[in-house]
Amino acid sequence: MKAGDNSASALPPLRDIIRDFGLRAEKSLGQNFILDQNLTDKIVRAAGDLSGLHVFEIGPGPGGLTRSILNAAPRHLSAIEYDPRAIAALESLRAANAGALTLIQGDALTADLLQLSPHDSRAIIANLPYNIATPLLIGWLKQIRQSAESYQHMTLMFQREVAERIVAPPKTKAYGRLSVMAQWLCQAHIVFDLPPTAFVPPPKVTSSVVHFRPRLLSAEAPSFAVMEQITAAAFNQRRKMIRSSLKAYLPAVQAAGIDETKRAEDLVVAEYVTLAGIVQNTLNKD
Secondary structure (H helix, E strand, O other): OOOOOOHHHHOOOHHHHHHHOOOOOOHHHOOOEOOOHHHHHHHHHHHOOOOOOEEEEEOOOOOHHHHHHHHOOOOEEEEEEOOHHHHHHHHHHHHHOOOOEEEEEOOOOOOOHHHHOOOOOEEEEEEOOHHHHHHHHHHHHHHHHHOHHHOOEEEEEEEHHHHHHHHOOOOOOOOOHHHHHHHHHEEEEEEEEEOHHHOEOOOOOOEEEEEEEEOOOOOOOOOHHHHHHHHHHHHOOOOOEHHHHOHHHHHHHHHOOOOOOOEHHHOOHHHHHHHHHHHHHHHHHO
């Protein structure tokens, strides 16, 4: 399929698709659809060049973003959808795109994208269901920790509050476990916001598109599990000094030369990495 070849141009408008397949957005599924192709095209442009990539989309719904991704000519697109109504609604789009689109009915939380495309260069572009967006991101970050080549990049929609947590700097209220884990493993930035009126039905909050590009880690980088343990202990008692919240790791704090009177939000990502590395080495010696 050539870039810009709009195979979906002869398809019915998305509002007709929603009507014909009874695809009313379900709050329980975290569904909020974007029907304006100018907006879905903008999301895809934010992802960058898709040529040669196996792109995954999560929760395509009636297929607005799906159409825009296909128009950008990835090597292949796999759309994972939990709702059987949406799978039926997307069938005409699959048929119109001559093998370029695979529809997978299932739960994205249990789908292993690496196994679905074991030999491909991959990217993810998705208007994520709000109710599972954070656990999905954590799962993909775990895979990136195993290999920075798991995904070339990810362009993901979140509630603005979650997006702010992802990119938050130290010494801010939004800075927390998610900030540390995401910024340790990826370069992440908010590309643009979308108001509630951009969606059908409109949610009560502003949404943000965040672009992630994995970092190459050193061979001595700590495990994901140890970083999770350290950040969980620190931020579960974020108002306490780390000599209290990280009492179980105090020898490592001292070995790292970190001021024990700091609080969780005062430590930069590199300090958490150093601390986790010391803890990891201790565990390996035991």
